Amino acid sequence: MIQTVSTTPFNDQKPGTSGLRKKVRVFQQPHYAENFVQSVFDSLNGYAGETLVVGGDGRYLNREVIQIVIKMAAANGFGRVLVGQGGILSTPAASHLIRSSGAFGGLVLSASHNPGGPDEDFGIKYNIGNGGPAPEKVTDAIAARSLVIDSYKILDAADVDIDAIGTSQLGDMSVEVVDPVAAYADLMESLFDFAAIRAQIAGGFTLAFDSMSAVTGPYAVEIFEHRLGAPAGTVMNGTPLPDFGHHHPDPNLVHAKELYDRMMAPDAPDFGAASDGDGDRNLIIGRHSYVTPSDSLAVLAANAHLAPGYKAGLKGIARSMPTSGAADRVAEKLDVPLYETPTGWKFFGNLLDAGMATICGEESAGTGSDHVREKDGIWAVLLWLNILAVRQQSVAAIMTDHWAAYGRNYYARHDYEAIAKDKADALMAALRDSLATLPGSNNSGGTVKSADDFAYTDPTDQSVSKNQGVRILFEDGSRVVFRLSGTGTEGATLRVYIERYVGPDGDLGLETGEALAPLIAAAQEVADISGYTGMDKPSVIT
Numbered sequence: 001m002i003q004t005v006s007t008t009p010f011n012d013q014k015p016g017t018s019g020l021r022k023k024v025r026v027f028q029q030p031h032y033a034e035n036f037v038q039s040v041f042d043s044l045n046g047y048a049g050e051t052l053v054v055g056g057d058g059r060y061l062n063r064e065v066i067q068i069v070i071k072m073a074a075a076n077g078f079g080r081v082l083v084g085q086g087g088i089l090s091t092p093a094a095s096h097l098i099r100s101s102g103a104f105g106g107l108v109l110s111a112s113h114n115p116g117g118p119d120e121d122f123g124i125k126y127n128i129g130n131g132g133p134a135p136e137k138v139t140d141a142i143a144a145r146s147l148v149i150d151s152y153k154i155l156d157a158a159d160v161d162i163d164a165i166g167t168s169q170l171g172d173m174s175v176e177v178v179d180p181v182a183a184y185a186d187l188m189e190s191l192f193d194f195a196a197i198r199a200q201i202a203g204g205f206t207l208a209f210d211s212m213s214a215v216t217g218p219y220a221v222e223i224f225e226h227r228l229g230a231p232a233g234t235v236m237n238g239t240p241l242p243d244f245g246h247h248h249p250d251p252n253l254v255h256a257k258e259l260y261d262r263m264m265a266p267d268a269p270d271f272g273a274a275s276d277g278d279g280d281r282n283l284i285i286g287r288h289s290y291v292t293p294s295d296s297l298a299v300l301a302a303n304a305h306l307a308p309g310y311k312a313g314l315k316g317i318a319r320s321m322p323t324s325g326a327a328d329r330v331a332e333k334l335d336v337p338l339y340e341t342p343t344g345w346k347f348f349g350n351l352l353d354a355g356m357a358t359i360c361g362e363e364s365a366g367t368g369s370d371h372v373r374e375k376d377g378i379w380a381v382l383l384w385l386n387i388l389a390v391r392q393q394s395v396a397a398i399m400t401d402h403w404a405a406y407g408r409n410y411y412a413r414h415d416y417e418a419i420a421k422d423k424a425d426a427l428m429a430a431l432r433d434s435l436a437t438l439p440g441s442n443n444s445g446g447t448v449k450s451a452d453d454f455a456y457t458d459p460t461d462q463s464v465s466k467n468q469g470v471r472i473l474f475e476d477g478s479r480v481v482f483r484l485s486g487t488g489t490e491g492a493t494l495r496v497y498i499e500r501y502v503g504p505d506g507d508l509g510l511e512t513g514e515a516l517a518p519l520i521a522a523a524q525e526v527a528d529i530s531g532y533t534g535m536d537k538p539s540v541i542t
Contacts, residue, residue, distance in 0.1 A: 001171055002075045003156050007031045013039065013146035015139040017344040019125025021111045024061050027122045031152070033065050034072065036142075037107070038152035040126045041076045043141040047104045049079035053097050053127075055089025055180060056109030057215040057278040058240035059116030063087045065124070067159045069107050074173040075153035078104075081173060084180035087162055088240065090215045090279030092368070092376035093184040095131035099372065100183060105129055110215075110278035113250035117243035132349030132373030136465075181222050188223060188379065191309030191371060192386045198229050200389040206269035209381065210236040210259040210283075213245035216275040219378055228385075244277065251276050251283035251365055251377070252542045253290065264288055271388065271395060275377030281365040282377035284384055286395020292542075294324035294411050297361030299402050300383050302330045304359060307386040309371070316357035318348050321454050321469055322481050322497040323363040324409040333406070342456050342468040343483070349373045350460040363413060363497065365542075400508075407503040410515035414538035415485075416494040416529065424484055424492035427532040431470045431482055438472060438526070445522030447475045454481075472526060477501045480523045494533065496523050 010029075013020055013036050020036055027033050041047070052073050056062040066087045073081050082101055083089075089097065091108055098106045111123035126134045126142070134142075160168060160175050167176045201207070209224055211217040217238035224230045236259065237245060248255040251274035263272040263285040274283040284291040291299070301317050304310035316337040319327050331338035339357060341347035345368075348360040352370045361367040366375030384395075391398060438451035454468040469483030481497040498519045502508060513520075523529065530536050 001156050003154050004151050005031070005034070005154060006151050007035055007149060009147050009149050010035060011147065014143035015125070015134070018112060018133065019108070019123050021114065021121060021123035024118055024120060024122045027061060027065070033068055033124070034152045034154065035146060035149055036124060037069055037072050038076075039142050039146040039149055040107070041072070042145045042149070043138060044105070048077040050104035051080040051082060051101055052078045053082045053089070053094055053101065053103045053106030054109075055084035055094050056087055057090070058086070058088050058242065059111065059122065059244070059277065060118055060120065060242040061122050062109050062242070063162070065109055065122070066162060068154070070160055070170065070175060071155040071157060072153060074155045074157075074171040078173055081175050083162055083175065083177055085163065085165055085177050086180075088180045088215060088218065090180070090184070090219060092280055092372050092374045092379065093180055093219070095127065095372035095374040096184055096187055097178070098127055098129065099131040103129065108278070112278050113248075113276040113281060115244060115248045116277065117246070120243070127373075130349060130353055130373050133344070133346040135346050181218050184219060185222050185227065187371060188382055189227065191379075192307050192382045193389065194227060196389040197382070197385045200385070201229050205271070205388070207234060207271040207273070207385070208236060208259060208262060208269045209234060209272075210251070210256055210274035211238045212247060212249040212251065212256065212274060212276065213237040213239060213241040214249040214275070214277045214279070215240050216279040216378060219279065220275075223378065223382070249277035251281050252540065254540050256283055259283070260285060260290070271385065273381040273384070275381075276365070279377050280375040282367060282380040283365060284380070284395070286399075289394070289396035289399060291395065291399060292324070292411055293361065293365045293367070294326050294363050294409060295399065295402070296380065296384075297323065297359070297367055298326035298330050298406070299387070299398060300361075300367060300380065301327055301334075301359050302402065303387045303391070304383065306390040307383055310358065310369070314358040315355060316351070318351050318357040318360040320344075320362040321456075321471070322413070322483065322495070323361060324411040324499050325501065326406065326409040327361065329406045339459070340456075342454070342465050345373070345375055347456070347458065347465075350458055354460045356459065363411070403508045404504055407501060407506070408508045410500045410502065410510065410512050412498050412512055412516055413542045414496040414498065414520070414523075415540040415542070416496070416533050416535050417539040418491035419494055419533050419535075421492045423532050424494055427494065427527060427529070428470065428482065428484060431527055434526075435470070443522045443525045445474050445478060445480065445519045449473050449475045472522075478519055480519055480526070482523075482527060494529070496529070496538075498523060
């Protein structure tokens, strides 16, 4: 029943920070998905007879690739596969299932917040036994193997019925189709005061959650509507669709405009939130009050003790380097460590495994804790709801109180998308060449205090990650950061992060664009963005 199929390598299968992401039509090439899956298996040791978790965000090609993965897992000697019913598993739910089942690892089929459909994006990510993304030594091994692979193993068998919960046999391997929602919802109920949130909702508190026609729909309906008692219809766009309803499932103010407009209306609900394609990101909006991801991380960390799962306090807070310093001030007040890491949840995973941090966050709308080893959109929403239920204040009032106590980090991210890669590389190379001459220079942002290319030494294993983003720091504490994103599927995305800190006694009520205008001009002057990219404005501002 086991077939050994001859193949030739593809030269573009190096995983990025969140696995391998390409256009659907790339993955549909003969042997393409199989080559990558076999390269993953060939890069691992000791999985014979072990458990593999498989699931995805329901996007186009999800079901077909799941069948390939199951048959290849059987042919390669796994003893058991756990697959989410219908092929569905949010990324945080997959992480929890890997951890709770003692699985060897898992394959998560998703391109996260990228669009889905026959002409859009697909992705495969390998997660290790702690439930988190594979570390660089594993992804490097996968990439190396993909360049020399000459065959793959697959079982010659009929497709498995992944729509019916239960256990079946495929060769010598068992296949268990499991409820993708129940165990995750139980985990959430163990962390948060569902009774307090339920009482808040019963008392007239209103909310809207936009699942963006992506994976969190079933999770949100079960948790918000069934367990917490929110009215039917609280969950918007709650049915996962292969093309996400022709929408871009990225929870930002551009792609979640329907929710934003609703939250800015005169009759807005008290609280609004959204999650992305695979359920690991979040958007938080109070009535007439948008909360930036960096501010959300800081508020969640400052108030986490109000939730039962975090009443003992935090061991530490971790943020990615591009994320604003708002959480740093919370860590200082709580007298806990603050870790500044490169972008990528695997860096947080090391800290969480070592018991050095409890809450982590990225400016790209990803927040999470030590309950899993991925960022978790619904977790962040529930922690907000728990805080609101205990404090009995609006989102706007909580933000006002927070800034009065800690000061405000005015912050924005400017994305320049689908740039020719050679142009993007040239821009970053020129920036790096200028680092030595920038300190002491003046531009629209003021006097440059220092400039560097961020490098990180992991305190858990002393591994070093270099070239993680160019930082320009000004005398007044403001900064501009430049880095290329690894989450796109074509061209390059330049991300420019702009931040200005104003203390508690300063002007905390400025419009973000007004507060950052001098630094936005400085970014253009320092990097000549329009000259390299041909773009006179960002594709997206968040």
